[in-house]
Amino acid sequence: MADARQKPNRQLRADAQRSEDAVLEAARTVFAASGVDAPVREIAARAGVGMGTLYRRFPKRADLVAAVFRREVDACAAAAPALAAEYAPGQALARWLQRYAEFIATKTGLSAALHSGDPAFDTLPAYFRASFEPALAMLLDAAASAGEIRRDIAPYDLLRAIGNLSVADQAHTRRMVDLIVDGLRFGAAE
Amino acid sequence: MADARQKPNRQLRADAQRSEDAVLEAARTVFAASGVDAPVREIAARAGVGMGTLYRRFPKRADLVAAVFRREVDACAAAAPALAAEYAPGQALARWLQRYAEFIATKTGLSAALHSGDPAFDTLPAYFRASFEPALAMLLDAAASAGEIRRDIAPYDLLRAIGNLSVADQAHTRRMVDLIVDGLRFGAAE
DNA sequence: TGCTAAACGGAGCAATGCTCCGTATATGCG
DNA sequence: CGCATATACGGAGCATTGCTCCGTTTAGCA
Incomplete structure (x- = not known):
């Protein structure tokens, strides 16, 4: 692996x-x-x-870290169908999101490693998304079909909302600051 | 120091x-x-x-890191009155926010250290806020008085928006997940 | 100028990352 | 089954780094 x-x-x-x-x-x-x-x-x-x-x-240490990470992603993603088989859709969704939150909680210090620029981590975000998005989509779909939740939730948005693994480069930060300053000015001329 | x-x-x-x-x-x-x-x-x-x-x-290394951090906070905060004296209120605000964004950008890896639990870092968040909030408040106030920006912006909110140094403990995460799940269910019964 | 507390500096020890190579063994073949 | 060999194993050993200890130097003062 x-x-x-x-x-x-x-x-x-x-x-x-x-x-x-x-x-x-x-x-x-x-x-x-x-x-x-x-x-x-x-x-x-x-x-x-x-x-x-x-x-x-x-x-390299990063190789080991990455391998362990993939293993835990696999385990967490695999919990989705297992929970779906055992519980009602809404219950399965709620339990899996808690499971996912636990997974994220154990990643303290790892988000720093993710941003270290080591190439061994390059594929991890994609792996993360490719594993979790379908798993969550299935749970959301089942719960929506059962009428237990709304339909207008994007799985990835939900994943991000719970565990924000976002990055931001310098240029992006600069543009954001400009945007905020523009935003501040906008309401002044009334 | x-x-x-x-x-x-x-x-x-x-x-x-x-x-x-x-x-x-x-x-x-x-x-x-x-x-x-x-x-x-x-x-x-x-x-x-x-x-x-x-x-x-x-x-301890943390003592040195903390001391350097305070020094840079001081330098960045001190730039606020300097810019206010040299530029028009709106310009001064925009320039200082860019300066602040640069300060945040150099703190890569430091946010991880902040969350390491070392007691040497305990007072840093308060120091951060105590230094930057008044500095930014002054700039915002001046710009608002000049009619260049709105008045309904909390300085601390703006600081957080640009550099999110937030933390979240496990209990908080758990409550947030519960809240999101409740939120998903809410719109289903229409 | 001379005394003393304060400060200096770097040798040295322990912990750790990583390599190198002699040894052991799993596997395929006759 | 017995052998040959590629494959894998393991840990001694070197380089780096965190941190301490103590002999030496110096700033401040009378």
């Missing part, structure tokens, strides 16, 4: 696959406990692998 | 005062170039002081 795009059909040796799983699981735990800057040695020790093994699979 | 609250009337020796200024100036430069995680050695070297000197004055 880490760099599967490089060799799409690569055949990981069995022990290598076990190591990768162990590392991802250990990293998830350690990141949650100590943040994404936790010592690599600690992750390797918890996973029961050597430093070499960890660095071979995830050459 | 660093820990002046501990000994309000302390008399710093002349060389100590020079060292502190040199460190703050060097830290400002290095932080801007390499972020707030830059090596302490680099700051000490640029300031022309030893490690001991730096650590004696700023025992």
Whole structure:
């Protein structure tokens, strides 16, 4: 899962696959406990692998962070159909949004990493959206069809409203400030 | 300025005062170039002081970051009366907001530090507000009196709109999600 | 000028990121 | 099953960095 795009059909040796799983699981735990800057040695020790093994699979810390992130996105997105099968549409939606809010809450410090400019994170926003938007759309659609909620809600808007992972470059900020100043002036001439 | 609250009337020796200024100036430069995680050695070297000197004055990195932050807040706030003296009210306001936007832009990565929970940062938000709110209020008032802008703008709202340094605890997030879900349901029964 | 408290500075230790390479083993083949 | 070999493993070791400790220097004062 880490760099599967490089060799799409690569055949990981069995022990290598076990190591990768162990590392991802250990990293998830350690990141949650100590943040994404936790010592690599600690992750390797918890996973029961050597430093070499960890660095071979995830050459940069960002690679590991990104892999763990994808894993948690997958888990959260997968909760949507599960909840939809178990609960009434409105209930399923409410529970999933809480689940999603929990996911966002565990990402403290990660939004900073997202904006670090590391190329390993480049695909994450798209992955995030591609995973969550259909999941939420399904829940919203079901709830709307059941007459429990309105229909005029864009899934992505809702995702953003709960967890704002937005960025803003300098030029954008400048234009926004200009806009606000213009806005201030507008009402003055009455 | 660093820990002046501990000994309000302390008399710093002349060389100590020079060292502190040199460190703050060097830290400002290095932080801007390499972020707030830059090596302490680099700051000490640029300031022309030893490690001991730096650590004696700023025992924790957060102390140094906070001191640099206050210094830059002071500089930005001080620009308000200067601009007000040089330009027409509307111009002064627009220019200061751009200046403020630049200040915010240099704080990349610092918002993460702000939320790190380090007690050295506890007083910074209040300092931020206490410095900028009166400065902006003066500019807004002058521009409004000149008929160049509306009067119904709260200075703090404007500050927040440009640089959102907001935080949100878990309970708050939870209540917000509940509110949004309620909001979704509200329009369904028509 | 001489004394002393204050300040200085950098060697050195511990923690951590990351590499390198000798060792171990999973897998395919005869 | 036994062997050959590519694949994977593991941790010693080096470089960097945070932080401390203490011998040396100096500013302020009489």
